[in-house]
Amino acid sequence: MKRIRFWGTRGSLPVALTAPGVRAKIIAALRDGAGRTFESDAEIERYVDALPFAVAGTFGGHTACVEIETGASEYVVCDLGSGLRSFGQAAIARHGPANPQTYHLFVSHVHWDHIMGLPFFGPAYIPGNRLFFYGAHRELEAALRRQMEPPSFPVNFSVFNADIKFVYLEPGQAHDVAGMRVTVKRQHHAGDSYGYRFERDGRTVVYTTDSEHTFEDPNESAAFAKFFRKADVVVFDAMYSLAEAISVKADWGHSSNIVGVELCQLAEARHLCLFHHEPALDDVALSTMLEETQRYEEITRTGEPLRVTAAYDGLELTL
Amino acid sequence: MDVTSRTFGNVVVVAPAGRADLTGSAALESALAPLWARADVSGLVLDFAGVPYISSVGLRVLMIAAKEMRARRARIAVAGLQPVAAEIFAISRFDKVLEVFPVVRDALAAISPTALAAYDAA
Numbered sequence: 001m002k003r004i005r006f007w008g009t010r011g012s013l014p015v016a017l018t019a020p021g022v023r024a025k026i027i028a029a030l031r032d033g034a035g036r037t038f039e040s041d042a043e044i045e046r047y048v049d050a051l052p053f054a055v056a057g058t059f060g061g062h063t064a065c066v067e068i069e070t071g072a073s074e075y076v077v078c079d080l081g082s083g084l085r086s087f088g089q090a091a092i093a094r095h096g097p098a099n100p101q102t103y104h105l106f107v108s109h110v111h112w113d114h115i116m117g118l119p120f121f122g123p124a125y126i127p128g129n130r131l132f133f134y135g136a137h138r139e140l141e142a143a144l145r146r147q148m149e150p151p152s153f154p155v156n157f158s159v160f161n162a163d164i165k166f167v168y169l170e171p172g173q174a175h176d177v178a179g180m181r182v183t184v185k186r187q188h189h190a191g192d193s194y195g196y197r198f199e200r201d202g203r204t205v206v207y208t209t210d211s212e213h214t215f216e217d218p219n220e221s222a223a224f225a226k227f228f229r230k231a232d233v234v235v236f237d238a239m240y241s242l243a244e245a246i247s248v249k250a251d252w253g254h255s256s257n258i259v260g261v262e263l264c265q266l267a268e269a270r271h272l273c274l275f276h277h278e279p280a281l282d283d284v285a286l287s288t289m290l291e292e293t294q295r296y297e298e299i300t301r302t303g304e305p306l307r308v309t310a311a312y313d314g315l316e317l318t319l
Numbered sequence: 320m321d322v323t324s325r326t327f328g329n330v331v332v333v334a335p336a337g338r339a340d341l342t343g344s345a346a347l348e349s350a351l352a353p354l355w356a357r358a359d360v361s362g363l364v365l366d367f368a369g370v371p372y373i374s375s376v377g378l379r380v381l382m383i384a385a386k387e388m389r390a391r392r393a394r395i396a397v398a399g400l401q402p403v404a405a406e407i408f409a410i411s412r413f414d415k416v417l418e419v420f421p422v423v424r425d426a427l428a429a430i431s432p433t434a435l436a437a438y439d440a441a
Contacts, residue, residue, distance in 0.1 A: 215376050218341070241412035242375055246382050258375050258411050292410040299403055300372075 008062030008083020060313025084117030100128030110143035187211035189253035228267035330434035336369035339377030368399035
């Protein structure tokens with residue numbers, strides 16, 4: 001496996017950067033640059049690149065969609081959130097519409113934010129493309145068809161011209177898919193969700209979103225530590241603070257940055273990537289959460305350092 | 320983890336000593352559970368001066384204690400956080416859901432004048 005590319009990183013529903021948000025960023029950038037002069041565009045770019053991410057960038061607003069570049073020509077994608085549209089457009093732009101491709105699409109669960117991008121997935125409309133949907137929910141196909149039924153959507157699932165197949169993956173087992181070893185794990189979430197551990201060429205990526213960790217059962221932590229074991233990257237649902245996750249938002253099916261660090265340390269994973277961001281958090285709040293998480297890792301470190309990042313739409317991680 | 324307690328009026332000050340990790344948190348929960356169930360205890364102050372570290376498991380015990388105490392309109396507070404534990408409270412946002420005081424006396428003053436008087440007299 002070569003790389004992970006994030007097309008959608010927000011939880012629950014898409015969010016957009018607003019005009020006041022853009023204005024605040026411009027003001028912050030100008031304030032920081034007051035009194036400077038720029039002799040060239042390159043100098044401006046260097047200045048912008050040195051600004052804090054919350055000023056010069058944005059975590060973005062699409063719901064869950066993560067591409068794993070395996071090194072093979074076939075595409076591998078986790079979840080069909082609103083980021084799937086951008087991924088599909090990029091894939092079509094790369095190959096052209098007349099050059100059929102194969103897409104392996106792994107679905108964590110069928111809550112709306114994880115499937116809402118499918119009706120806008122361009123490659124599904126193109127004859128010759130092959131789409132494989134993988135999941136451990138028996139109702140996966142029915143859920144994908146239902147969201148395109150009237151009166152919720154103007155065209156139904158039958159307008160897709162690609163060759164489409166659904167593949168049920170038994171939880172708790174490893175499967176060989178697209179040259180990868182894929183292990184599926186059931187997670188605590190309303191209606192269940194499933195995490196995926198992808199292994200290929202000595203590299204391991206764990207995609208574990210919409211997963212609540214209660215710590216009521218010590219065996220549960222051990223099981224997740226085994227699932228994350230020595231992963232190169234763990235893409236982890238860190239939607240809430242720990243205080244929220246175990247109080248007012250207990251049983252909402254999500255986890256926290258603190259638990260992400262602890263499980264990854266237990267598993268001796270190399271890289272924790274915070275994911276499924278709370279829509280109410282702006283770029284400053286998410287940047288603060290990332291810094292705090294990195295500090296928590298530092299405070300609690302007993303072995304090798306765990307790298308901690310926060311996913312944003314457009315982020316690429318090289319494996 | 321060793322856990323000792325002292326009673327001032329109707330408030331119990333619980334003083335754990337050691338890391339509130341997976342192992343230590345079990346001892347903490349065992350010590351706290353009888354107290355949060357006692358109707359005559361109207362307040363709990365957790366003196367964390369002897370706790371250098373608390374994990375999510377330990378924080379979960381505090382949340383259970385808070386829920387139990389608040390369910391019967393009793394108070395709970397934390398005092399004397401060491402620097403690292405204070406950072407963990409802030410990062411986990413527990414400082415937003417639990418009352419945190421610099422020292423035990425301040426916590427008692429906020430919870431019960433009777434307990435404070437007993438503490439000052441001790």
